[in-house]
Amino acid sequence: MNLDFSPEDLAFKAEVRAFIAENYPAHLRDVQDEGEELGKEDFLAWHRILAKKGWVNPAWPTEYGGPGWTSVQRYIWSEECALADTVPILPFGINMVGPVIYTFGTPEQKAKFLPPTLTGDIWWCQGYSEPGAGSDLANLRTKAVRDGDHYIVNGQKTWTTMAQHADWGFFLVRTDPDAKAQEGISFLLIDMKSPGITVRPIITLGGEHEVNEVWLENVRVPVENRIFHENKGWTCAKFLLAHERSGIAGVARSKRGVDRIKSIARTESQDGQPLIKDSFFKRKIAELEIDLLALEYTELRTLAAENAGKGPGPESSLLKVKGTEIQQRITELALEAAGHYGMPYFRGFGEAGHNALAIGPDYAHRTAPTYFNVRKTSIYGGSNEIQRNIISKMVLGL
């Protein structure tokens, strides 16, 4: 047992830290802290820089352009990115469909889709959930019917994150209507510019447009865009869900969040003292830090197991549950710390130059919308109730 990083790991840490400091776009600094809604180009700017360096896809095998990092190095990388508060790399291509394509795809599919996924020239979205298929994902109804060398796809997807920017989507569709639940599903890559696709925004509680409904009406999809065998798409889906969960603990980002609360609490005043001197508030931060520490060392144990060749198992559900609970508590504390100034709603009236009467400190502006928004984390990616079911069944055998 040894908690120290090796000298090589420490050298790596210094190297990536220096790279971020030198190359991260200045105009994107602090956008995370302020909880700004980011546009397509904001996401892509950092993606492209990392793609050029070969670091955009830490977990990919080297033969597909991955940097060949160990899981410890990947951990250090994500930690450094969080410390620098970089714009996150969108997971849909890099963490989700990319690994599905290099694991299950044909040589032609790999050649066609992997390079532009790396460079950011394909923006992916995920067509999984449907109005009637949320936690019960296998209940999906979107149909694909074979017509020569095409499928004709009809149905509706929902909660499709960032579909408004997407070039391509990866969709779960039902190809055998008579098969039961998980059987009869196929995994299709669909060009979002295909005729018959309509993307409609869903506005969420904080006023954001992150998610969408995607309607598919007689969309023609070449059979060559199916990944893996017909009716065996659930294999890809399960593989992808496991990848989606790894990294979902968000430890490094949460550490940054805790630091941010401390800094707000040092600035906010209460009875002429900084809020951080308040024994109630201080204790809540301390409890949060301790919970985060417990999560961090649980994640490190998982990581060590992974390094030893044991893939992430159903234990990763623990990381999802605890990780999202901590993310949510961070937003609760930030809102509490903001006091009265958690109340103003800024969307649409943040005009420049109106400094005569500032509406509270900048750090307060997005605390409430962020609190509302982050409620999603215990719902998406398999709700926390589903994650507990997974632990109950797969880990405890109940």
Place this chain on the structure above:
Amino acid sequence: MDFNFTDEQNMLRDTVAKFVQQQYDFDTRRAIVKSEAGWRPDYWKVMAEELGILGAPFSEDQGGLGGGPVDNMIVMEEFGKGLVIEPYLGTVVIGGGFLKHGGGAQAGDLIASIIGGEATFAFAYAEPQGRYNLADLTTTATKDGAGYSINGRKAVVVGAPWASHLIVTTRTAGGQRDRAGVTVFVVPADAAGITRRDYPTVDGLRASEIQFDNVKVGADAVIGTVDQGLDLVELVTDEAIAALCAEAVGAMRKIHETTIDYARQRKQFGVPISSFQVLQHRMVDMFMNVEQSVSMTYMATLKLDESNVERTKAVSAAKVQIGKACRFVGQAAIQIHGGMGMTDELAVGHYFKRATMIEGLFGSVDHHLRRYETFSLGDAA
């Protein structure tokens, strides 16, 4: 011991409930939130003239219906069920409360115009540095001839864009956080020297940052006693908190009801999600939170006229319960609604947003726990 309402109070509840059901559905409210004005002055007229509820807590001598805090509680609970935006809390409970308890030269006329629907009030008490400490005041009022001149800055004044009058807490003597030296004024919202910056709030209301630059008021603008206003501010704020608790109860009842309905309808794995025990227990916990909040709201409302110590303990205890319940009930509702709970389309999210703001209004759970501790366990007990 009697938790029953009088016939008049039941009638008041029916009147308000009917108005909310018939004229304040979710789409109507959304339209109001999005409108330029942000409220419905015509509805305010309806409340004054047709429903006659703006006089509910005033004595018959004052032209009111002869009710009190329980009547405010009833109105606020029903308003909470419809997320009513119009400023009953700011005007009737707070503005009316100051005028009732503090008196002053203008009190009679102003109460009459509250009841008649002509005057609306906003409570300018919070300051950027003050957090929830009502005595932490840098806004000053200094003697100026026969009257006063007010200077300073007020933060997040809810309802100010709609108000004809502001209740302003100021420091007339003493240090920044001293109990002594606080004076309350009623100021016309359009008085010379007032600058406002208006904005929407996350829960669909409107509020303002307000700057006072040499705002001149007469001696008749004082409410209560010069330099001794803090007791009055605390009393009226406690009444406002009790009314806010009632609003929260109305909102939480609705959240709970909506969640049960949704869970019964929503099917996953071939069955309604209401059949899952983990969600059943969550909804039971919501129920218990709501019921305990109802109890605490009654208790606090009935203790508003007791001694300062008893009143403070009761109100802070209620606000702690309601603050915790708002968070639990709201979060559970969103979780059980799943993705749908996250959307702007469904009413439940809007109730959650209001409930979340109520958590912090007039003091967070921590603030009121501390206040309760001081009065129950500290030197004051």
